[in-house]
Amino acid sequence: MAEQLGLRQRQRLRIEQAIQDAATRLFLRSGFDAVGVNEIAEAAEVSKRTLFKYFPSKEDLVIGAFADHQNEAANVVRDRAAGTDPIDALHAHFLDGLARRDPVTGLDDHPQTLAFVAMVLSVPSLQGRLLLYQTAAEAALTEVLEAVVPAGDDGTARLAAYQIFAVQRALTDENRRHLTAGMSGDARYPEAVAAADRGFAMLRHGLSISG
Structure with a gap:
């Protein structure tokens, strides 16, 4: 059976x-x-x-490509090794994605991948569905972080989840911007790693953009 x-x-x-x-x-x-x-x-x-x-729906045919990643951040935090900080686990996971040229990191330079993402970002109904997907991913990560944040239900976990996703989206968008302009994934990779290190350092230590 x-x-x-x-x-x-x-x-x-x-x-x-x-x-x-x-x-x-x-x-x-x-x-x-x-x-x-x-x-x-x-x-x-x-x-x-x-x-x-x-x-x-027709939109599901496109957004379904993102569905496997919806709970990815939450799973990374939930399944991290004992004693590992959630930010460290997510940082390592993002770096691994860069090394694998995972499309989620924006470092996949295959023409079809770039064209697919460009299509998603150009169609209003797909943008709306992508926003719902992102909201669900943030909610899943918030739920997991609520078990980590000692302050209890004061919104800290939600603030952390939103900031984590904001940093990852910014890193992904920046990588994709360079690839769309003609840079290869291999050429972008060293700076993508350095940018990820800076982004996750900001998550750990707080925002500081002054000279």
């Missing part, structure tokens, strides 16, 4: 990935607004009903 369930799960993941891959190809070729659901279903060789079973 366990093997049967595993097979079903693998089949579900294959169908989901096929739909998402077909949608991404069409969106990048023709633009998000120009592609219809029927066209995506046909390209993925599934029925429209099946498509909506996996992705309730």
